Amino acid sequence: MDFDLNEDQRLLKDTLVRFFKDHYSFEQRKQAMAMSGGWSADIWRQLAELGFTGLLAPEAAGGFNGGHVEAMVAMEAVGEALLVEPLFASALMCGFLLRQCPASAKISDLESAMVSGTARLALAHMEGEAPLNGAHVTTSARHEGGRVLLNGDKTLVLHGDSATHIIVSARHAGTPGAHHGIGLYLVEGDAAGLRRRGFATQDGQRAAELNFNQTPAHVLDAEGYATLAKTIDFGIACICVEAVGAMSALHAMTVDYLKIRKQFGLPIGAFQVLQHRAVDMLVALEQARSLALVAMFAMDDKDAARRHRTVAAAKVQIARSGKFVGEEAIQLHGGIGMTMEYAAGHYFKRLKMIDVQWGDGDHHLVALAEGPSLLEDEAMG
Amino acid sequence: MDLHLDPQQRAFRAEVRQFFKDNLPDRVRQKVIKGGYPEYQDMVDWTRVMHAKGWATPQWPKAHGGTGWSPVELAIFDDESQAAGAPQMLPFGVNMLGPVLYTFGSPEQQQKFLPRIARLDDWWCQGFSEPGAGSDLASLKTTARREGDEFIVNGQKTWTTMAQYANWIFCLVRTDPDSLKPGGKRQEGISFILIDMKTKGITVRPIQTIDGGVEVNEVFFDDVHVPAENLVGQLNKGWDYAKFLLGNERNGIARVGATKEKLRRIRALAQTSQIGAAPMSENHRFMERLTEAEIDLKALEITQWRVLARSAARHGKPDPASSILKIKGSQLQQTATDLAVALAGPYAAVGKSDQSGDNLGPIGPEWAATSAPVYFNYRKVSIYGGSNEIQRNIIAKAILGF
Incomplete structure (x- = not known):
C-alpha cells in the first residue's frame, strides 16, 4: 500500500500545476472564456506542447502512455484551475476510449493527431429521451454502398461544438436498451449531414447538440457497449477527482478569507462557529478524496459490475461533499461569494454541474441501494 | 501509488x-x-x-x-x-496507562505494573474528568497534598468507566494549588498518580446512563493516603503525560471494523425482518440510508489508511488528521445504531420484563431488544475521547491554522 506518486508522476503534477499557476489565473481564464468558441487556442497549443493532449495515448503515437494515476494527477490540477479547454473531453475521455478499441490504422492516425493537438475529439453518446441510460441508443448506423451512414440526434456532447472529430455511438442492430448492436463510429468534423448547435454550460464549459443526417462515418468498434460503459465509468472517476481539486482550492480560499476578512474588529475566522464549519468542510473533502482515489483505481477491476459500483459510490460521495463544501464556501464568504468577479462562485458552479453530469448522487444511490453491499467489495484487498 | x-x-x-x-x-x-x-x-x-x-x-x-x-x-x-x-x-491499561509507564514511569513502576496490565491481573480505570472539568480538563480540582512519604488525595472524579471492576485508578491531581489562582498556569500544577482502589477513603457510586446500563461511575476521594512512589514521572508534569496519553488514545478511534460488522449484520437482518408489508430490504428509503452509511464507511476506511500512511513520517507524533477519523468514525457508529432501531421498528420499544419467573422468551425478534439501548448508549461516542467539538478545535488550530 502506497499513497505516494512516483518521480515521473510528481514531475507531471508539478509541470501542470506550475503551468496553470503561470498561465491560467482567474483573469486569464475569464479572457479564455470570452474568446470565440469559449476557450483559448493558445492555452490549448501550450498544453499540447507540454504533452498533456497525449496523456493517455500510446508511446507509438508520441503519447505519454499514462494510466489512471496520471489521469488523476491531471484531473486534480484541472479542478483546481477550473480549466475550460477540452483536455478532459478529448485527451482523457476519448483518449481512454480509443485505447479500448481494437487496434487499427485509423486509430493510430487519430491518436497521433490528438497528441499533437491538431485533432480535438468529442464523444457523442447521450440521447435526449434517456440521457442516463447508456444502452438507450437510437441513432442508426447503416451500411449503404460500401459506406456507413449515421442518422439521429445526440445531446449534451462535451466540446462537441468545436471538435475536429466526433466519436459517435450508433445502433446497427437490436432495439433501444439492448447492449448488443451498439457500435462506435468516427465522424469527421466537416462531414456531410452533420449539424451542430453549440452552447455554453452553466459553469463556462462548452457542449453541443448534434444531428446526423446520412452522415458518413468510419467504424472504430462494431460492438462497443462494454467500451462505452468503461469509458463513462472512467469519465465519472475523472470528474470526481476534478471535483476534489475544485473543493480543495475552494476550501483553501475560504479558510484564507476567514483569516483576512475583519468584522467586529476581528478576523471572522476567530469565531469558533466559523472555524468548525471550515473543519466540517475539510472532513467532507477528505472523504471525497478517499473515494475519488478508489474510483480511479477501480479502472483496473476486471469485474465490470463491481467497477461500476465503486465509481457510483464515489459519485454519491462527491455529490454530498461537493454540495456541502460548495454551499458552505459561498455562505462563509458572504456577499463576495455571490459575484461573478470572484473565483469562489465559479468553483461552486462547477461542483454543482459535476453533480448532475452522468447521474447525480441520488441517481447512483438509488441504483446502489438495489445491489449488493459495497462492504463486500474489499476496498484494499 | x-x-x-x-x-x-x-x-x-x-x-x-x-x-x-x-x-x-x-x-x-x-x-x-x-x-x-x-x-x-x-x-x-x-x-x-x-x-x-x-x-x-x-x-x-x-x-x-x-x-x-x-x-x-x-x-x-x-x-x-x-x-x-x-x-x-481494556483500553485504560493497554492503550492509556501502559505507554505512559513505559515512556515516563520508573523502572520499578514498569516492572510492577506492565506485566499485570498485559494479563489483566489489574483492572485499571481512568481518573481524569471531574464534575467541573470535562473538555476543560486543566481546571481539575482534586488535590494531592504531600505529607512525608505519602500524598493525601481529596476530591471527586466522574465518568469513570468500569470503575466497579477496577482495582487501580490512574488520576490527574492538583499538586500545586497556587496554579489555580488568577495569573497561575493551571496546566503546570497537575501530577499523574496511581491509586489502589482498595485504599481507605475511596467511594465508587455508579451512574446509570440513558440506555439503562451502568458503565460509568463517580469516584470520591476522602483523605486517601497514597505512597509517594506512586507518582508517575515528575511532580507537576502530569499535564504533559496526559496529553501524550490522549494522543495515543486516538489509535483505532475510527472503529471502521466495528461499524462494518454492524452494517453487515443490519443488511443481513433486513432481508428477513418484516415490520411493514414487505421485508425491510424492500424499503427503499431504509436501503438508501444503509447504502449511504456504507459509502461513507468505505470512504472512512481509505481516509484511515491515508492518515496511517503519513504516520511513519511523523515518528509516532500524534497526527491532528486523526481528529477527522474521530469525528467521522463516531458519526458513523451512531448512524449504524440508528439504522438498527429503524430495523427493529416497534420492537425497539421492548424493555426488560419485570414479571418474575417470566421465561416465555423474548418479545419480538431477539436482536431487536438491544437496538434502542445501544442507540441511546452510543450518543456517548461523539462526547468521549475528546468531544467532536474539541476535535474540531484541534483541526482548526493544527491543520487550518486558525
Whole structure:
C-alpha cells in the first residue's frame, strides 16, 4: 500500500500545476472564456506542447502512455484551475476510449493527431429521451454502398461544438436498451449531414447538440457497449477527482478569507462557529478524496459490475461533499461569494454541474441501494 | 501509488482473521456484536487468550512485550479484531496507562505494573474528568497534598468507566494549588498518580446512563493516603503525560471494523425482518440510508489508511488528521445504531420484563431488544475521547491554522 506518486508522476503534477499557476489565473481564464468558441487556442497549443493532449495515448503515437494515476494527477490540477479547454473531453475521455478499441490504422492516425493537438475529439453518446441510460441508443448506423451512414440526434456532447472529430455511438442492430448492436463510429468534423448547435454550460464549459443526417462515418468498434460503459465509468472517476481539486482550492480560499476578512474588529475566522464549519468542510473533502482515489483505481477491476459500483459510490460521495463544501464556501464568504468577479462562485458552479453530469448522487444511490453491499467489495484487498 | 495490501500484509490479515475465528467464543462474539459490554470474567478470559498468543499489547515496544508491528499491521489487527466481534483489550491499561509507564514511569513502576496490565491481573480505570472539568480538563480540582512519604488525595472524579471492576485508578491531581489562582498556569500544577482502589477513603457510586446500563461511575476521594512512589514521572508534569496519553488514545478511534460488522449484520437482518408489508430490504428509503452509511464507511476506511500512511513520517507524533477519523468514525457508529432501531421498528420499544419467573422468551425478534439501548448508549461516542467539538478545535488550530 502506497499513497505516494512516483518521480515521473510528481514531475507531471508539478509541470501542470506550475503551468496553470503561470498561465491560467482567474483573469486569464475569464479572457479564455470570452474568446470565440469559449476557450483559448493558445492555452490549448501550450498544453499540447507540454504533452498533456497525449496523456493517455500510446508511446507509438508520441503519447505519454499514462494510466489512471496520471489521469488523476491531471484531473486534480484541472479542478483546481477550473480549466475550460477540452483536455478532459478529448485527451482523457476519448483518449481512454480509443485505447479500448481494437487496434487499427485509423486509430493510430487519430491518436497521433490528438497528441499533437491538431485533432480535438468529442464523444457523442447521450440521447435526449434517456440521457442516463447508456444502452438507450437510437441513432442508426447503416451500411449503404460500401459506406456507413449515421442518422439521429445526440445531446449534451462535451466540446462537441468545436471538435475536429466526433466519436459517435450508433445502433446497427437490436432495439433501444439492448447492449448488443451498439457500435462506435468516427465522424469527421466537416462531414456531410452533420449539424451542430453549440452552447455554453452553466459553469463556462462548452457542449453541443448534434444531428446526423446520412452522415458518413468510419467504424472504430462494431460492438462497443462494454467500451462505452468503461469509458463513462472512467469519465465519472475523472470528474470526481476534478471535483476534489475544485473543493480543495475552494476550501483553501475560504479558510484564507476567514483569516483576512475583519468584522467586529476581528478576523471572522476567530469565531469558533466559523472555524468548525471550515473543519466540517475539510472532513467532507477528505472523504471525497478517499473515494475519488478508489474510483480511479477501480479502472483496473476486471469485474465490470463491481467497477461500476465503486465509481457510483464515489459519485454519491462527491455529490454530498461537493454540495456541502460548495454551499458552505459561498455562505462563509458572504456577499463576495455571490459575484461573478470572484473565483469562489465559479468553483461552486462547477461542483454543482459535476453533480448532475452522468447521474447525480441520488441517481447512483438509488441504483446502489438495489445491489449488493459495497462492504463486500474489499476496498484494499 | 498502490491501494492494495502487499502479499505479506494480506497474509498477516488472514492469520489474524483465522485466529479470531478459531479462538473467540461465539457467546462473547454475539454479545460484542450486539453492542453490549462483555462481562468481567469474559474480559479476563479473553485477555489471557490474547496474552498467551502475544497479542494483548500489540502496540507496545517489543522490550515491554509488544509485537513490533508496523502502524499498518496494527490497523489491520484493530479492524479484524473489531469485525470479528472480539472484546477490545481494556483500553485504560493497554492503550492509556501502559505507554505512559513505559515512556515516563520508573523502572520499578514498569516492572510492577506492565506485566499485570498485559494479563489483566489489574483492572485499571481512568481518573481524569471531574464534575467541573470535562473538555476543560486543566481546571481539575482534586488535590494531592504531600505529607512525608505519602500524598493525601481529596476530591471527586466522574465518568469513570468500569470503575466497579477496577482495582487501580490512574488520576490527574492538583499538586500545586497556587496554579489555580488568577495569573497561575493551571496546566503546570497537575501530577499523574496511581491509586489502589482498595485504599481507605475511596467511594465508587455508579451512574446509570440513558440506555439503562451502568458503565460509568463517580469516584470520591476522602483523605486517601497514597505512597509517594506512586507518582508517575515528575511532580507537576502530569499535564504533559496526559496529553501524550490522549494522543495515543486516538489509535483505532475510527472503529471502521466495528461499524462494518454492524452494517453487515443490519443488511443481513433486513432481508428477513418484516415490520411493514414487505421485508425491510424492500424499503427503499431504509436501503438508501444503509447504502449511504456504507459509502461513507468505505470512504472512512481509505481516509484511515491515508492518515496511517503519513504516520511513519511523523515518528509516532500524534497526527491532528486523526481528529477527522474521530469525528467521522463516531458519526458513523451512531448512524449504524440508528439504522438498527429503524430495523427493529416497534420492537425497539421492548424493555426488560419485570414479571418474575417470566421465561416465555423474548418479545419480538431477539436482536431487536438491544437496538434502542445501544442507540441511546452510543450518543456517548461523539462526547468521549475528546468531544467532536474539541476535535474540531484541534483541526482548526493544527491543520487550518486558525
